[in-house]
Amino acid sequence: MDVVLVRVTKNGVATPVPLTRSKTLIGRLDDCHIRVPVAGISRKHCEITIDDGSIVVNDLGSSNGTYVNQEKISSEPVSAGDLISFGGLVFLVTVNGEPGDIDVEMMYEDGIPEVEESSNTPVQQKAPATKMVTTINITDDSSMMDFDFDFEDDEDQPPL
Numbered sequence: 001m002d003v004v005l006v007r008v009t010k011n012g013v014a015t016p017v018p019l020t021r022s023k024t025l026i027g028r029l030d031d032c033h034i035r036v037p038v039a040g041i042s043r044k045h046c047e048i049t050i051d052d053g054s055i056v057v058n059d060l061g062s063s064n065g066t067y068v069n070q071e072k073i074s075s076e077p078v079s080a081g082d083l084i085s086f087g088g089l090v091f092l093v094t095v096n097g098e099p100g101d102i103d104v105e106m107m108y109e110d111g112i113p114e115v116e117e118s119s120n121t122p123v124q125q126k127a128p129a130t131k132m133v134t135t136i137n138i139t140d141d142s143s144m145m146d147f148d149f150d151f152e153d154d155e156d157q158p159p160l
Contacts, residue, residue: 003050005034005084005091008107017091024048026086027060040064040087048084055093057084070113083111 007015017034026034027045036045042062049056058075059066067085068076078084080095090111092102 001050001053002096003055004094005048006094006102008090008092008102008104008111010105010108012104014092014102014104016094019048019050022050024050036087036089038087038089041089045086055079055095062086067111067113070111072113083107085111085113088112 003019005017005019007013007017021033024033025044025047026032026036026041027043028035028037028041029043032044042060042064044060045062046060046066047058049058055078056075057066057068057073057078059073064087065072067073067083068078069083070085078093080093080098082093084091084093090108092099092107092111
């Protein structure tokens, strides 16, 4: 099974992140397989497990939560076309190239959790507008994805 997370942005950019392990750790720490150094992401935020044809997203007790199709989850099976979001980032799950053609901007909007109506506070903090540089480091037995952010105004981003 070929599983790829496609990061989608409101600006229409799609960045594929292949999942080549049976367990992929996502978070801010250097030892995470997908490293996202943003304050809205916990050190070890969530884990994606691929086992025997199933894909499961597990939140690892993150402060801001992990969402699947705008619903906050603790553990949730996902399939092709589902949207995973955390820390203002949105990823589309693709399996064996499906879904094929996507509207990236629409996927981003569909993946960001709604505002709670009772309190008018966001369920999930949206990430500030940033320029993202993606680096893939491949070693002999593993692959890692680093998302580095270049903030135009460092005051917009609190320290990690």
